[in-house]
Amino acid sequence: MATHSVTEDCEQLRKAFAGWGTNEGLIISILAHRSSAQIKLIRETYAQTYGEDLLKDLDKELSSDFERVVVLWALDPAERDAFLANEATKRWTSSNQVLVEITCTRTSDQLLLAKQAYHARFKRSLEEDVASHTSGDFRKLLVPLVSTYRYEGDEVNMTLAKSEAKILHEKISEKAYNHEDVIRILSTRGKAQINATLNHYKNAFGNDINKDLKTDPKDEFLAILRATVKCLTRPEKYFEKVLRLAINKRGTDEGALTRVVTTRAEIDMKIIKEEYHKRNSVTLDHAIGKDTTGDYEKMLLALIGRGDA
Amino acid sequence: MALSHEFQALTKSFSGVRVANAPFIIGFPDLHFGGFGVDEKSMISVLGKWHKDDIKSYRKESPHFVQDDRLFEKWLDLHVAFLKREFLRLKNAVVLWTMHPWERDARLIKEALIDGPQAYGVIIEVACTRSSEELLGARRAYHSLFDHSIEEDVAYHINDSHRKLLVGLVSSYRHERPKVHEEIVKSEAKILFAAIKNADKKNPIEDEEVVRIVTTRGKPHLKAIFKHYKEINEDLHDDESILAKTMQCLCTPQTYFSKVLDASLRQGADENTKEALTRVIVTRADEEDMKEIKEEYHKQHGVSLSKKIDDVVNGNFKDFLLALIARGD
Numbered sequence: 001m002a003t004h005s006v007t008e009d010c011e012q013l014r015k016a017f018a019g020w021g022t023n024e025g026l027i028i029s030i031l032a033h034r035s036s037a038q039i040k041l042i043r044e045t046y047a048q049t050y051g052e053d054l055l056k057d058l059d060k061e062l063s064s065d066f067e068r069v070v071v072l073w074a075l076d077p078a079e080r081d082a083f084l085a086n087e088a089t090k091r092w093t094s095s096n097q098v099l100v101e102i103t104c105t106r107t108s109d110q111l112l113l114a115k116q117a118y119h120a121r122f123k124r125s126l127e128e129d130v131a132s133h134t135s136g137d138f139r140k141l142l143v144p145l146v147s148t149y150r151y152e153g154d155e156v157n158m159t160l161a162k163s164e165a166k167i168l169h170e171k172i173s174e175k176a177y178n179h180e181d182v183i184r185i186l187s188t189r190g191k192a193q194i195n196a197t198l199n200h201y202k203n204a205f206g207n208d209i210n211k212d213l214k215t216d217p218k219d220e221f222l223a224i225l226r227a228t229v230k231c232l233t234r235p236e237k238y239f240e241k242v243l244r245l246a247i248n249k250r251g252t253d254e255g256a257l258t259r260v261v262t263t264r265a266e267i268d269m270k271i272i273k274e275e276y277h278k279r280n281s282v283t284l285d286h287a288i289g290k291d292t293t294g295d296y297e298k299m300l301l302a303l304i305g306r307g308d309a
Numbered sequence: 310m311a312l313s314h315e316f317q318a319l320t321k322s323f324s325g326v327r328v329a330n331a332p333f334i335i336g337f338p339d340l341h342f343g344g345f346g347v348d349e350k351s352m353i354s355v356l357g358k359w360h361k362d363d364i365k366s367y368r369k370e371s372p373h374f375v376q377d378d379r380l381f382e383k384w385l386d387l388h389v390a391f392l393k394r395e396f397l398r399l400k401n402a403v404v405l406w407t408m409h410p411w412e413r414d415a416r417l418i419k420e421a422l423i424d425g426p427q428a429y430g431v432i433i434e435v436a437c438t439r440s441s442e443e444l445l446g447a448r449r450a451y452h453s454l455f456d457h458s459i460e461e462d463v464a465y466h467i468n469d470s471h472r473k474l475l476v477g478l479v480s481s482y483r484h485e486r487p488k489v490h491e492e493i494v495k496s497e498a499k500i501l502f503a504a505i506k507n508a509d510k511k512n513p514i515e516d517e518e519v520v521r522i523v524t525t526r527g528k529p530h531l532k533a534i535f536k537h538y539k540e541i542n543e544d545l546h547d548d549e550s551i552l553a554k555t556m557q558c559l560c561t562p563q564t565y566f567s568k569v570l571d572a573s574l575r576q577g578a579d580e581n582t583k584e585a586l587t588r589v590i591v592t593r594a595d596e597e598d599m600k601e602i603k604e605e606y607h608k609q610h611g612v613s614l615s616k617k618i619d620d621v622v623n624g625n626f627k628d629f630l631l632a633l634i635a636r637g638d
Contacts, residue, residue, distance in 0.1 A: 112445075115482055125484040128525040139517070143525070147480035148460055149448050155456040180472070188461035188476075 010046045022061045024295040032302030065254045065296040072262040081114035089133040103145040104231035137178040144187035151190035161196040240275040265303045319355045322348035324395040346626030399626040405591045414447035422466045436478035437558035474514040477524030489533045498537040513552045535560040563601040594633040
C-alpha cells in the first residue's frame with residue numbers, strides 16, 4: 001500500500017509540472033505532508049519512472065522563495081545541511097552564524113551525516129572548505145566546531161565543570177575571548193558537560209555567560225560566541241530569536257526563515273513555536289501569515305503545521 | 310653441574326642480548342640487558358633440569374643479583390621489572406591483535422595521552438596512517454570506552470605547542486578524492502616550505518596555515534604537495550621534526566613504519582621505542598601496508614624484517630610476530 005501511494009505521489013507531482021505554469025498548490029499538498037524518508041522514496045521512484053531528478057524539475061518550474069523552500073525541504077536532511085554549509089563558506093554569502101547553527105544544534109551523528117553528504121556532493125571535506133574560507137579568530141572557532149565529534153552521553157564530571165567555569169570566567173574577565181581554552185571548552189566538550197559548566201558559571205559568578213559576553217554589541221566575534229553558547233545549550237531559544245529577527249526585519253529575511261523552517265520542521269518545531277508564542281504574544285503561524293504571501297506562505301505554514309495532530 | 314653454555318642460554322632466554330661467540334662475561338651488565346621477549350622453551354629446559362645448587366651458582370655469577378648483607382643473592386629491582394615487561398610482550402601482542410581495530414586505536418591514543426610528550430608520535434601515527442573511516446571508528450570506540458571524545462582529551466591533556474596540530478589531526482575527516490588541484494598544491498607547498506625555512510623564528514606546527522593544510526586536506530592532495538616539495542627542495546625524510554613525521558605518516562607511511570620498526574629493534578632502545586614493534590606489526594599485519602613495509606625495510610636495511618626479528622626477538626613473542634608478518638605471503 002505504501003508503494004502505491006509513492007507512485008501516486010510521483011504521478012501527481014509530474015502532473016503539477018505539466019503544461020503552462022505549475023500547480024504549486026498540488027506540490028505543497030504533497031511534499032509538505034511527507035517525511036524526509038518518504039520524500040527520499042518519492043525522489044528515487046520519480047527518477048526511475050521519468051528518468052529525471054525531481055529536484056531539477058522543481059528548480060526548472062518554480063521561482064525564488066517558494067522554490068527554495070520546496071527544494072530545501074525535498075533534500076535529505078544531511079544533504080540539506082551540506083548544501084547550507086557550503087553556501088555559508090562561499091565568500092559572497094559568508095555567514096559564520098549558519099555554520100555555528102549547523103555544527104552546534106545538530107547531534108554528533110547528524111553532523112557526521114552532513115559531512116559525509118558534503119564529501120559526496122562537493123568532493124571535498126567541509127573542514128577544508130571552512131578552514132580555507134575563514135581566517136583569524138573566526139577560523140580558530142569554526143574549524144574545531146566543524147571537526148568535532150562530541151561525546152553524547154550523560155556522564156558529567158562536576159569537578160571539571162567547576163574548573164572550566166572558572167577558566168571561562170577568567171578569560172572573559174580579561175577580555176581574552178579568543179583564548180584557546182575558551183575555544184577548547186566550547187568546541188570539544190560534550191553538551192551535557194557544557195551545560196553543567198555553564199550552570200556552575202551562573203551559580204558561582206552571578207551572570208549567564210552570554211550576559212558577560214555582551215560587553216561590545218558591535219563585536220562580531222562576541223556575537224558568534226554567544227550564538228555558539230545558545231545553540232549548544234538552548235537551541236529552541238536560538239531558533240526563536242532567528243525567526244523573530246527574520247520576520248521583523250524590514251521586508252522579511254526569507255533566507256533565515258526558510259532555513260529554520262525546513263531544517264527544524266521534523267525536529268523541534270513544536271517547541272520552537274511554543275517559545276515563539278511565549279516571547280512574542282502571537283503565534284508563529286500568525287506572524288508568518290502577516291509577513292509572507294502566496295505559495296511561499298502556504299508552504300511555510302504547511303511545514304510548521306506538520307507536528308500538529 | 311650447570312654447564313657454562315646453559316648459563317648463557319638462560320641469560321639469553323631472560324631477554325639478555327646475545328654476545329656472539331663470547332663466553333659468559335661477569336661484570337658487564339649492559340651486555341646482558343635489553344633484548345626482546347623471553348625464550349620460554351629454553352627456560353623450561355634449563356631451569357627444569359637444574360638443582361638448587363646450579364641455580365645458586367647462576368645467581369652468584371649473574372650481574373643482575375647482588376650479594377646482600379643478610380646473606381642472600383638479591384635480584385636487582387630494575388631487572389625484575391624488565392623481565393616482567395618482557396614476559397608480558399606476548400600477552401600484549403595477542404590482546405591487541407584480537408581486539409577490534411577501533412578499540413585498539415582508541416586505547417593506543419588513551420595510553421599515549423597518559424605517557425606524555427614522548428608518546429605524541431603514537432597519536433600522530435594513529436591519526437594519520439588510518440583511513441578516514443578507521444579514524445572515525447576509533448573516535449566512536451573512544452566515546453564508549455572513556456565517556457569523552459578523543460579531541461576533548463587531547464585538547465585538555467596537551468598544553469604545549471603541539472596542541473593545535475594534534476587536536477586537528479585526531480579530529481580530521483578527510484575526503485580522499487584522487488583528483489587534485491595543481492595550483493592549490495603549488496601554493497600550499499610554498500607555504501609549507503616557507504614555514505619550515507622559518508623554523509628557528511617560529512615553530513612550523515604553530516603556524517595556522519601549516520596546521521590548516523596538514524589537518525584538513527585529503528591524502529592525495531598532501532601526497533602531491535610532498536612530491537612537489539621534494540622537487541623544489543630537500544627531502545623531508547631525514548627530518549626528525551614533528552611536522553616531518555606528520556607528513557611522512559600521511560604521505561609515505563611505509564617509510565615511516567620501516568623507520569620506527571628499525572629503531573625498535575636496535576640495541577639499547579628505550580621502552581617507548583621498543584613498544585612500537587608490537588604496535589606497528591599488530592596494527593598493520595592485516596593491511597596492504599605490511600607488504601610494502603617489508604619491502605621498504607628490506608630496501609633500507611639490506612636484510613628482511615623477518616630475519617631481523619628472528620635475530621633479536623625471543624620465544625613465543627617472536628613466533629607470534631613472525632606469524633603475523635608472514636600472513637598474505
